[in-house]
Amino acid sequence: MSEPRKIILDCDPGHDDAVAMMLALANPAIELLGITTVGGNQTLDKITRNAQSVLVACGRDDVPVYAGAARPLVRRVEIAADIHGDSGLDGVELPEPTRPSEQAHAVRFIIDTVLAAEHGTITLVATGPLTNLALAARLEPRIVERVREVVVMGGGYHEGNWTPVAEFNIWVDPEAAHIVFDEAWPLTMVGLDLTHQALATPEVEEQVRAIDSPLGEFFLGLMAFFRQAYREHQGFIDPPVHDACTIAYLIDPAIVATQKVPLSVELRGELTVGMTVADFRSPAAEDCRHQVATTLDHAAFWALVVEAIRMLSQQDTRSQED
Template structure:
């Protein structure tokens, strides 16, 4: 077996971020070096506490949490209480964190970790707005050539959700997204075209319910709230668990099909700010450093998630 993929998870938990955390914590193919938080689904203090609470639920309080940017680079703060509730993780009772966040700011932790590691060994996974990642690249440009890959849950090459063409994470801080997409590191965009295939169906919940554990019930509570929010506000029958798709891609790339295609982020259009523009007009050049996720193996994806909950439930018992 190859060495586990070392990652930093930059997130804004968030129901789907919580599932991404579970998958990253449980699967032996991933080594989670730390969690950094960024204001997005809710305010920074709330989502940082959520990250800590999920670690408690998973029995993994050893993973460090570093709070980061509370607001976008340029724009006003925008949160998503209609989708994630007032806590950012509505639908469950959140356990009290057992340790405070680390003193080191998230951006400094990202930089220090990448500069200390062997080049090409650490992957940045970003499942919230890209403010922290952009600031890290600007504060210490040398990290760009040291990153193995940047994997972003955000955007969509044919779909939007916060506006007709912009996905929430990109729209909240499009200037940061533009910086991140424009850097020279390899970047994989796991956007709405893929994540809208990752629906938490009744069959999935039944599999988790059969585990019969507090963490399983925690997952079901999250999905129950998430389902109602998506039915009411976006017309989905079941909730798409966006962020966990990034971790599934790193664990088993056959579960998430990709295609190389140049990408950029629109900043100036009257109706298109935050749009992720993918150029499909011709085959991508051999040196294209962008790719987009296109097709999900739904059963394979949920097998990974259910097994992660089973593994963490066994460890907590």
């Protein structure tokens, strides 16, 4: 077995961020070095607490949490309460955090971790607005050439959700997204074109229900709220679990098909601010550093998630017996 992929998960939990955390915590192909938080789905204080609570629910409060940017670089704060509720994780009773967040700022943790690690070993996974990553790249440009890859849940090459053409994470802080997309590191965009295929169907939920564990019930509670929110506000029958697709891609790239294509972020269009523009007009050059996720193996993706919940549930049972 190859060495696990060392990642920092920069997120704004968020129902789908919570599932991404479960997958990153449980799968042996991933070594989660820390969680950094950024204002997005809810305010920074709420989503930082959510990250801590999910770690407790997973029996993994050993993972450090670093709070980061509370607002976009230049724009006003925008949250997604319609989709994620007042807490950011409505639908379940959140366990009390058992470990405080770290004193260091998330951006400082990202910089220090990348600089201290061997060149090309740290992957940055961003499932919220890209403010922390943009600040890190500007504060310490040396990290750009040292990062193995940046994987972003955001954008879409044909789809938007917060506006007709812009996805929420990019639209909230398009200036930060522009910085991150424009840097020289390899970047994979796992956008709505892919994540709208990652639907939490009733069949998936039955597999989780069969695990018969508190964490399984936690997942089901999250999905029940998420389903209702997506039906009311986005017109989906089943909710798309966007953020976990980034981790699935890192665990097994065969689950998430990708295509190299140049990407940019629109900043000035009256109707298109936050749009991620992919140039499919001709085959990408060999040295193209961008790629987009295109097609999801739905069954294989959910097999990973269900197994992650099963593994974390078993670990929690063993720890309680000890």
